[in-house]
Amino acid sequence: MSGEAVAALYLSDVRGRMRGVRTLGEGALAQLRDSEWHTPLAPDGNSAAVLVQHLAGNMHSRWGSLQEGYRAGTEGESAARNRDAEFEEGALNGAALLAVWAAGWRVFLDVLDHLSPDDLTRPLTIRGEIHTVLEAIQRQVAHYSGHVYQLILLVKTLRGQEWQTLSIPRGGSAAFNAAMLPPDGQG
Template sequence: MTTPLADLYLSDVRTRMRGVKALGDGALAQLRPGEWHTALSDGGNSAAILVHHLAGNMHSRWGGLRGGYAPGVEGETPGRDRDAEFEEGDRTPDELRAVWEGGWTVFLDALDHLQPADLTGTLTIRGEPHTVLEAIQRQVAHYSGHVYQIVLLVKTLRGADWQTLSIPRGGSAAYNARLEAEHR
């Protein structure tokens, strides 16, 4: 029996987005307390700003879908102040971790409740209709982009002390050999 494409897609996007979150978790764990509010350039985003923005977007886009899809759901909540998400605040690392976790909980919970038939439903974002599939793909690109910004920011701040979150340089052959051994 074959698995319908929509089932495969939802399974894959759930796994991949948990991987994106894990990448962000690994980078944020390497920040020192005083570095959360450090940008690499004037006008650049700090990790704190990126975390605040991602969480704000996740709550706005996906909060209405946490229990599953319902027609007429708006993907931009009226109370969201997107511009405020880009203002440097004074939240502590623990507060920022809670903001990060809260946003991801909303997004991943919404993904977990979507059914294959929901992917063709309509979700409106700022008055623009999207299929749920389009909205997911939009956010996969958006969230991945910001998480990679966090990785670059933290890697730059850590310098030689950076702990890689993927295959270390010079480690590809050993990694491939381990994968091959696991799949025998």
């Protein structure tokens, strides 16, 4: 397989996986009550609102300047970003926070959709540190996934027994695996 084919495969995979991470986050956020958006699990912890604000702020900062395609000399930390404000509790309600969430993901996923295999080896600077576009994507895959799983833990803890699983339910692995097999039982 050629390097370009591997790069195209990577882009296809990361696009699908990050859409899946977004879907997981949305599945958790949909289970929040209006009164819980600003509830952290610990005194210095992040609420769902703060995590949403931070994720969206990061996505706009990192990827907003690449929405029209890759441009040499792009800085992945917007001068307009106020990162510290992302960690302050605001007064936005759940609907407004879901709009913030959607706008951030739209920027990130749109950029992923428009990157070419050749773009992956091009430079992207973040806070003065030079990365390849591939390295910048991987940095954000880990970052965004980590925060989405924080959201899931936060909401699962708040929901307790009312939590609706976002994956295979406990005790359901055998049935799930059986459903994944072709009808003739041959894998």
